[in-house]
Amino acid sequence: MVGEPQPGRSPALNTAEEPDGSEEPTPSSHKSARKRHPAVSFLIELVIIVGLAVVISFVVKTFFLRAFYIPSESMEPTLEVDDRIVVNLLAPDVMDIDRGDVVVFEDTRNWWGSGETPETTAFQDAMMFIGLMPDTSSHYVVKRVVGMEGDTVECCTEEGEILVNGEPVQEPYVHPGNAPSEPEFEVTVPEDHIWLLGDHRSASADSRAHVDEPDQGAVPVDDVIGRTLVTVWPLERISGGGSNNEPFEDVPEPQ
Structure with a gap:
């Protein structure tokens, strides 16, 4: 009968034959056709890794840590010119700050930020924005907290020590050869404020x-x-x- 397979030949083999001799692609040939070139796979993986690094860095910089560059001598010997520091952004909102802490603050009143900012390229600016390079902006200042709100800070005892709430403070971090302060002063720190000094007292335009x-x-x-x-x-x-x-451990709370 026309269309019936010939004796001794299976229907599958009979239907697989084509007049031009072509064969159906096997599953293995499909798989090899879909296989990516190694260079393409590498580039895709590289883009994913770089993208994740940028996202993670931005999140870390925004909520947890941030890098800064030290441009001046005002905190020597604790921090020297060209040092790169990492700052904990959880303080003071989540973690408290206290007397003796070294903090970075934004110079909103342009007290110390009028100096020259190092020139940067667009690439460096982008890296600073996402947190992969230290911030070199002069709009941020680093100093040491000496007085908290309500504290009375004054200079100085006969031995040349600063007093906080009447308690003399021995400051081991002050730059060798510097007095704790040359100018005399007596201030009471306003509410929700802090009072700051640089460790290199003769080279610090501080509070x-x-x-x-x-x-x-x-x-x-x-x-x-x-x-x-x-x-x-x-x-x-x-x-x-x-x-x-430690130098402030014996300082009493303000009255």
Whole structure:
């Protein structure tokens, strides 16, 4: 009968034959056709890795940690020029700051931020924005907290020590050869403010330079970006962030 398979030949083999001799592609040939070139796979993986790194860095920089560059001598010897530091952004909103902490704050009143900012390229600006490079902006300042709200800070005892709420404070971090302060002062820190000094007292235009202003040189807590966590560069200077609360342990609370 026309269309019936010939004796001795299976229907499957009979229907697989084509007049031009072509064959149906096997499953293995389909798989090899779909296989990506190694270079394409590498590029896709690289894009994914870089994208994840950017997202993670941005989240970390926004909520947890941020890198900064030290441009001046005002915090020597704790922090030196060209040091790169990492700042804990959880302070002061989630974690408290206290006397002796080294903090970075935004210079909203342009007290110390009028200096020159190092020139950067568009690529460097982008890297700083996502947190992969330290911020070199002059709009941020690093100093040490000496007085909290309500504290009375004054200079100085006969031995040359600063007093906080009447208690003399021995400051081991002050730059060798510097007095705790040359100008005399007495201030009471306003509510929701902190009062700050640089460790290199003779090279630091800190709160002392603004004691005649309404806030007596104090900085709003809202301007604080965070507390220094660690110095990460240069390698030989890797260390903690410089905070030292021990000298203030005996300071009484303000009355």
